[in-house]
Amino acid sequence: HVSVRPDGVAVITLDNAPVNSLASPLVVSLEESIKKVTADTSVKAILITGKGALFCGGAEITEFAQMKNQAEVDTMRGRLSSVMDLIDGCPKTVVAAINGPALGGGLELAMACHYRLGSAKANVALPEVQLGLLPGGQGTQRLLRLAPLEVALPMLLTGAPQTMDKAMKAGIVDAIAKADVVEEAAQLALSKTPAPVS
Secondary structure: OEEEEOOOEEEEOOOOOOOOEEOOHHHHHHHHHHHHHOOOOOEEEEEEEEEOOOOEEEEEEHHHOOOHHHHHHHHHHHHHHHHHHHOOOOOOOOEEOOOOOOOOHHHHHHHOOOEEEOOOOOOOOOOOOOOOHOOOOOOOHHHHHHHHHHHHHHHHHHOOOOHHHHHHHHHHOOOOOOOOHHHHHHHHHOOHHHHHOO
């Protein structure tokens, strides 16, 4: 879902119950939404948030079981990577308003944004390693650019979650919201220029 606030900030809300997973239709919709608001001259900045209590629970694991061959896996991974590149290279400031847990691909999506502002109750993790999967949405690269090795390595190898306090101290998020994460993320987006993590 996309809405444009009176201040010119486009709000893209991830809406795929129950955990806002990055199922193929959501990834396609996200790509279309990013392109649309980037081209809209009335939009000054962009923020991405999740509907409900989670920012994004990551990849839709059930889709993996439905894939018949490696080509289908590569297509899905390529589509997600393309969206990450689109966000990273956006000429308008993109902020992740992390309203709840950002897990796996959800954290990777947040790290593709230029800035990350989290709710105090949120946490971040790459739990897919506990299923024997490596992060497939550029998380292995971006996490190491944001956080020191002593934080990034355990996250990548064990899937250990980080509270917002720890994530901010490590540089994974830029700030913790004092009240309304979306409102504060919109203010941040309007006050900053794009700063890709790539």
